[in-house]
Amino acid sequence: MTSDAQVIDEQAVAEYLRDHRDFFAHNLWLLPDLYLPHEAGGAISLVERQVAMLRAQNETLKTQLEELLAVARENDRLNTQLHQLTLLLMECRGLEGLMTLITSRLRRDYSADVAALHLMAPPRDESLAGRDEFVRDLAALREPFQHLLSTGRPFCGRLREEQRALLFGEQADAVGSGVVLPLGKEGGIGLLAIGSGDTHRFVPGGDVVFLTRMAQVIAAALGPHLRLTEA
Template structure:
């Protein structure tokens, strides 16, 4: 096993080369001669010479500091995930326990604004032909233009998106507030009776960025689909 950092230069005296070769061939040498470590001097980034033991201690401290930083980052991520899970559980309970569609939409807006720092939200649905009258009777917002046409890629992949939207997408989701939305998250929703889009907007252009994790948004879309379908079926039954 060789270590290029301690190989002597080509111009080194033969005695130095012999010492270096010997140490490379006998890496356990200092284990048998620990007393030498305190007297050996090695370069230090500060420019001063320190003993090998001091250099090792300094290196261990540096590595320890880096490990503590990594551990702190892991703990922060875990705490963030715990907070997100707690908020998601609360939103799930509130949506599934909502007393009608009006309450459901109010709970959704409150949850997004208070727990997920949403500045704006919009829910636009495209009901199937047989469901149009029921959706209008239920008071759900029907998009002025089919959402599938505006968010074709999201419906094709079934994946949410984050980032900046085109002007026509902003108008369709956020209406008169569209010019205040600097970044947004878009969640496609699809069911046998309706399809639609949930938009979550922020004044902060960096709040929703392409490439950020979307697991929460996927879960939110599934939850909203389930909750809406429940009230849609009830409304359809009552209106039949």
Template sequence: MVGCGTRTGVYDGSRGARVQRYNRPMKLQNEDGVTAATGEPSAVIVAEYLRAHPDFFTVYPDVLRDIEITHVTGDAVSLVERQISALRDENERMKTRFDDLVAFASTNEQLIKRIHRLALALMQAAGPQAIFATLGDRLAQEFHADNVRTLIFASPSFVESAEVPEFVGGDCPERASFAAVLKSGLPHCGTLTESQIRSLFGSETQSGSAVVLPLSGKDWDGVLVISSHDNARFDENMGTEFLANLGDIVALIVDPWVARSHNG
């Protein structure tokens, strides 16, 4: 006997008991993405339609207002509120990024100004002794350096070597400690090796960070080492473009005071 619509009954022949069966709709989707039981489009079809018609919520703003999305906190929020919140977060990220770029640009601008002042001071220095004295003083003041050492692997011109200890000669054994930096031609930031520390400071104990700037001129090379007691002052990941410019300026200022070989 058939019941009232959604429930049917049949007899179990062995025991005579009625077995109840319930007719429940099955949600199956056909190839077109339509739910077979209800004839309604699937979520995939709806999503594709909304992407293809971005003005849908403009035409039907009441739908947008009625949609609610469960927030991670469990509270229900409207789609408009969710979008506003997402835009607010994105704007905050963009503002942070913009502030970082402004700060970076400001830092670079100040660095350029300091290098410019240093270049002017070096050009006004009279003689190699004054050049290296000015270099050390300015780097300590403008760049907060704790130690400055310059090694020119060549002999000086016009003056005695004893008067400018920075000229250590082309055959100086300390050059081997900086061979990698000289070969690359690029500044190196981070910590100094033990051999580099001995070459620069002898038996003095040194810690912290440093930048090694290779100097290159006609038939000569050298290094300018700026060190700090602060381990993070010259981090190995810091940019070195402006520091390379500083090395080029120093090499240009020193070059006229380097003795030339007879066949150069």
């Protein structure tokens, strides 16, 4: 039978124990006589319940620690890749070599199937103007990527058919997911695209901070070789 007086007494006991956390330390004789319902039936002692709770908490903390360590290892790997790419870009003197290095390196580092560079600014070396990397129809490329260019934020995920065709040409149908990086302010230098046949390889919510830094490094390497429009 539960009465108002009993409820009040239970509340008072609970508050007392909360305010006197060392109560059982001074009354150890009570512990063996205290039992709590168990999910599997029967009863367990208070000490057993505390041990079970601590084990559960320990498993949760262990899982969280493993997740943090995995993130730290991935961040370390990405930073190492970016550092190595930066060194290679610094060593590369000509635009032709830079363009080849960028696409080949990103295919390797990202285990991607295709990487494509689309430059919207003409080269200072006019002999390179005929290369496929230089965009002929700027409006046609800009229109499907207006939001990306205006925000300057990298894109990760599945691309629309029109976008895939513009970025990857004949290989568009084989691309299930991709990353698109705007290079320079509002994409003034161009776009860099990485594609994979795996639809789950690049998903929304990728490491945008890392991708933004990589885009900045690549843009800084390409800029001196291009005729950029002054803001």
